[in-house]
Amino acid sequence: MNEMIKRRKDNGFTLIELMIVIAVIGILAVVLIPKVGTIKTQAKTAGLNTNIRLVEGYIQNKITKWADNGATENEIQNDIIEAFNNDDITNPFTFSKVVAKNASDSEALIVQKTNDKNDVNKRGSVVVEVDKIDPLTITITAHDNDGDIIKDLTVEITP
Numbered sequence: 001m002n003e004m005i006k007r008r009k010d011n012g013f014t015l016i017e018l019m020i021v022i023a024v025i026g027i028l029a030v031v032l033i034p035k036v037g038t039i040k041t042q043a044k045t046a047g048l049n050t051n052i053r054l055v056e057g058y059i060q061n062k063i064t065k066w067a068d069n070g071a072t073e074n075e076i077q078n079d080i081i082e083a084f085n086n087d088d089i090t091n092p093f094t095f096s097k098v099v100a101k102n103a104s105d106s107e108a109l110i111v112q113k114t115n116d117k118n119d120v121n122k123r124g125s126v127v128v129e130v131d132k133i134d135p136l137t138i139t140i141t142a143h144d145n146d147g148d149i150i151k152d153l154t155v156e157i158t159p
Contacts, residue, residue: 041145043092044092044093044124044145045092045142045144045150045153046092047090047092048092048124048126048142048143048144048150048153049142049153051089051090051092051109051126051142052126052140052142052153052155054088054089055080055084055089055109055126055128055140056140056155056157058080058083058084059080059128059138059140059157060157062079063136063138063157063158063159064159066079066135066136066159067136067159071135071136072135073130073131073132073135076130076135076136076138077111077130080109080111080128080130081109081111084109089109089126091123091124091125092124093123093124093145094123094124109125109126109128110122110125110126110127110128111127111128111130122143122147123143123144123145123146123147124143124144124145125142125143126140126141126142126143127140127141127142127143128140129141134158136158136159137156137157137158138156138157138158139154139155139156139157140154140155140156140157141153141154141155142154
């Protein structure tokens, strides 16, 4: 009698099984896609933090020498530019590796005088401001994707 019962041969997935798999994938996509943007932004901010710490370490190392030698604002600016002119810093938003004294779009490091109002996009840049009155007061700021200053990533260095 067992020989008479024919079994159905499974040659693939049923329509119900396929629909369930597609539904599960859709639910996972809806949950995970918004998190990807947040993680990407956090990674870029971490890149800015690394850039600031790199510049801060250099300035902390040199500030006593500048103070002892009576360095001027321009000497300090030129020293910082020269130190990072070998592509040490990459803008995490634009991936550029440009170091310049005057700000221009998409630079990784901008060295300028305090209160210079450059009407350029500082998106993803680390800006080093050398105070005009006291050149040994140096402020380092990071700028987010919109070019706005990130308050948590602002460092002021004085001897």
